Amino acid sequence: MNRFLAIALKELRQLRRDRLTLAMMAMLPVVQLLLFGYAINSDVRHVPTVVWDQDHSAASREIVQTLEATGFYDIEGRVFGYPEIERGMRSGRARVALVVPPGYEASLAAQRPSTLQLVVDGTDPQIVASALNTVSSLVALRSAAIADARLGSAPPIRLEPTIWYNPDQRTAVFIVPGLIGVILTMTMVMLTAMAIVRERERGTLEALIVSPVRSIELMLGKILPYVAIGYVQVTLILGVGRVVFDVPFVGSVGLLYLLTFLFIAANLALGLVFSTLARTQQQAMQMSFFFLLPNILLSGFAFPFEGMPEAAQWLAQALPLTHFLRIVRGVALKGSTLSDLMPELYWLGGILCVFVGLASLRFRKKLG
Amino acid sequence: MSAEVVIEAQHLARHFGDLVAVRDVSLSVRRGEIFGVLGPNGAGKSTTIRMLCGILDPTSGGARVVGFDVRQQPEEVKRRIGYVTQRFSLYEDLTVRENMEFFAGIYGVPRRERRARIEGRLERAGLMPRQKQLAANLSGGWQRRLALACSTIHEPPLLFLDEPTAGVDPVSRREFWDQIHRISSEGTTVLVTTHYMDEAERCHRLAFIFKGEVLDVGSPSEIVARRALRIAELHVPAESRRAAELLRERSEVDEVAPFGAVLRVATLGGGDPVALCREVLAGAGIALERAEEARPTVEDAFVSMVRSEGAS
Numbered sequence: 001m002n003r004f005l006a007i008a009l010k011e012l013r014q015l016r017r018d019r020l021t022l023a024m025m026a027m028l029p030v031v032q033l034l035l036f037g038y039a040i041n042s043d044v045r046h047v048p049t050v051v052w053d054q055d056h057s058a059a060s061r062e063i064v065q066t067l068e069a070t071g072f073y074d075i076e077g078r079v080f081g082y083p084e085i086e087r088g089m090r091s092g093r094a095r096v097a098l099v100v101p102p103g104y105e106a107s108l109a110a111q112r113p114s115t116l117q118l119v120v121d122g123t124d125p126q127i128v129a130s131a132l133n134t135v136s137s138l139v140a141l142r143s144a145a146i147a148d149a150r151l152g153s154a155p156p157i158r159l160e161p162t163i164w165y166n167p168d169q170r171t172a173v174f175i176v177p178g179l180i181g182v183i184l185t186m187t188m189v190m191l192t193a194m195a196i197v198r199e200r201e202r203g204t205l206e207a208l209i210v211s212p213v214r215s216i217e218l219m220l221g222k223i224l225p226y227v228a229i230g231y232v233q234v235t236l237i238l239g240v241g242r243v244v245f246d247v248p249f250v251g252s253v254g255l256l257y258l259l260t261f262l263f264i265a266a267n268l269a270l271g272l273v274f275s276t277l278a279r280t281q282q283q284a285m286q287m288s289f290f291f292l293l294p295n296i297l298l299s300g301f302a303f304p305f306e307g308m309p310e311a312a313q314w315l316a317q318a319l320p321l322t323h324f325l326r327i328v329r330g331v332a333l334k335g336s337t338l339s340d341l342m343p344e345l346y347w348l349g350g351i352l353c354v355f356v357g358l359a360s361l362r363f364r365k366k367l368g
Numbered sequence: 369m370s371a372e373v374v375i376e377a378q379h380l381a382r383h384f385g386d387l388v389a390v391r392d393v394s395l396s397v398r399r400g401e402i403f404g405v406l407g408p409n410g411a412g413k414s415t416t417i418r419m420l421c422g423i424l425d426p427t428s429g430g431a432r433v434v435g436f437d438v439r440q441q442p443e444e445v446k447r448r449i450g451y452v453t454q455r456f457s458l459y460e461d462l463t464v465r466e467n468m469e470f471f472a473g474i475y476g477v478p479r480r481e482r483r484a485r486i487e488g489r490l491e492r493a494g495l496m497p498r499q500k501q502l503a504a505n506l507s508g509g510w511q512r513r514l515a516l517a518c519s520t521i522h523e524p525p526l527l528f529l530d531e532p533t534a535g536v537d538p539v540s541r542r543e544f545w546d547q548i549h550r551i552s553s554e555g556t557t558v559l560v561t562t563h564y565m566d567e568a569e570r571c572h573r574l575a576f577i578f579k580g581e582v583l584d585v586g587s588p589s590e591i592v593a594r595r596a597l598r599i600a601e602l603h604v605p606a607e608s609r610r611a612a613e614l615l616r617e618r619s620e621v622d623e624v625a626p627f628g629a630v631l632r633v634a635t636l637g638g639g640d641p642v643a644l645c646r647e648v649l650a651g652a653g654i655a656l657e658r659a660e661e662a663r664p665t666v667e668d669a670f671v672s673m674v675r676s677e678g679a680s
Binding site: 002003005006007009010013014017018202203204206207208209210211212213214 | 421422423443446447449451453455456457458459460461462466469470471472473474475476479502519
């Protein structure tokens with residue numbers, strides 16, 4: 001017990017003198033938070049749009065105005081013909097073009113169906129989806145209104161979508177809790193791996209190995225200070241997320257902190273495994289980044305888990321971040337309770353056991 | 369000196385893949401001795417120490433250290449030894465005192481005694497005024513003293529020092545060796561590796577290691593005597609290079625080495641070296657200003673031994 005405290009104290013003292021690392025650990029969450037919160041936004045707005053109006057009528061002007069009023073389309077100007085639309089798309093002046101056919105108003109008046117064309121630049125699927133969505137509902141509404149006026153009755157079926165938990169569909173609400181997991185994965189794995197490899201590089205590990213310190217005392221003493229740092233980061237992100245981005249927290253903070261322990265521990269154990277493989281701090285850092293990438297891509301942080309092929313989903317299940325994201329989003333945004341999160345708890349516990357097992361297998365107090 | 373054996377190593381060997389670091393080392397170190405392990409770089413000194421400390425398993429052979437088998441009970445061994453590694457292995461980003469506190473902690477020095485023990489060690493090593501300095505800012509000599517103080521904080525009966533004075537200035541080396549003798553006089557057994565010959569002469573007993581094997585073990589004077597070397601120091605005012613070449617051709621001459629204006633001639637076989645040199649140089653018509661016999665040193669014995677091993 002004493003020995004393990006001696007190591008933890010030593011680690012804290014070294015950390016206190018390592019101003020750069022300390023600053024990094026505080027700045028990393030804040031900078032990432034601001035970047036993801038402000039810069040990364042999947043709410044598509046202000047898409048440059050051109051109009052080829054072949055009808056020049058009141059009805060055609062009206063439809064263009066409704067389009068512009070959504071805030072989704074910025075009307076950049078009028079064009080005349082497909083070649084001009086294509087030039088606009090290639091140069092990036094336009095991503096969407098609306099083509100109103102000649103005789104549009106006349107068809108409406110004659111109660112004949114009329115077809116509007118929407119040309120969309122498909123290079124970014126997210127823009128295609130949003131553009132089609134917005135304009136379809138717009139046209140559906142217009143059609144319904146016209147039909148209503150003619151028939152004098154309400155349409156038979158109506159859909160009333162109700163969005164729970166993040167009703168305004170703000171990206172920050174989705175991203176900020178997830179960022180806790182990403183930042184913990186990044187810093188926890190890297191810090192532990194580097195803390196041990198640093199001792200090997202500087203030759204102090206030999207002094208530790210030759211001392212009566214047991215492996216478990218060494219491992220615990222090494223990682224305990226980083227657990228504390230992990231909690232500081234969690235608090236920092238939640239606090240800044242709340243103040244700057246108005247991210248709600250509806251569940252139990254205590255529950256989140258409790259479950260976070262499993263996640264931090266799993267990452268620290270993985271850091272220990274890496275430290276036994278890496279010879280230099282640089283290698284340790286590379287391994288940590290190599291591990292981070294699939295975490296960001298597969299865990300559901302950036303792309304929906306449900307959209308991945310089955311094999312990728314299985315791989316993602318083995319990543320602690322996948323389960324932690326469900327926990328943190330569940331607790332923070334939906335108010336999930338412990339019993340709601342039992343499956344994630346089992347997964348995290350299982351992963352933790354595997355990592356700890358690997359670490360203690362690899363982490364031997366021997367040289368050579 | 370009691371006859372109690374603190375280290376008993378039998379046919380230790382360690383291979384790293386195809387590389388044989390230690391071929392066959394058997395040693396017996398008695399309690400209270402300063403036991404020197406002497407050998408050129410790469411002879412297997414550090415590997416031997418690591419095996420004796422229980423942090424590296426021997427490929428074959430075995431050793432009992434402070435009464436425990438290094439293979440079976442390495443943790444028992446570790447509790448009872450101090451070890452100063454070849455590289456400076458303290459935390460440069462901790463202060464002198466923090467380093468001491470850390471080692472007191474991991475060696476389980478009881479909390480009540482800790483403060484007094486640390487202050488005693490600081491006092492003795494002369495580190496008291498520097499206790500708040502970062503270890504990185506100490507000079508090489510002071511770093512070594514700190515390493516020694518840290519590795520003896522738990523009062524181990526056996527202390528391993530692996531080239532403790534490599535790269536340290538001569539004055540600091542002297543002071544360091546005074547400390548080693550003090551520790552030894554308090555009953556601690558010390559095993560020290562070195563390739564400084566003046567340090568070798570300060571050990572009670574020595575083992576010569578070369579290419580992973582022990583060439584000879586004994587007190588410095590025994591080792592020198594066994595080699596049966598005689599030394600002549602010649603002052604040759606002119607043509608000293610030709611003189612050296614002529615002397616080297618003689619089978620009795622083991623080595624000729626220039627030391628400034630002096631030629632140091634080592635002979636084997638016990639004949640009078642001065643008479644031999646006079647005869648050779650007179651025959652070649654080379655003037656000899658002065659010639660006298662000198663006492664052979666450990667260095668002479670060592671060089672001679674390594675040479676004959678290398679030739680065979």
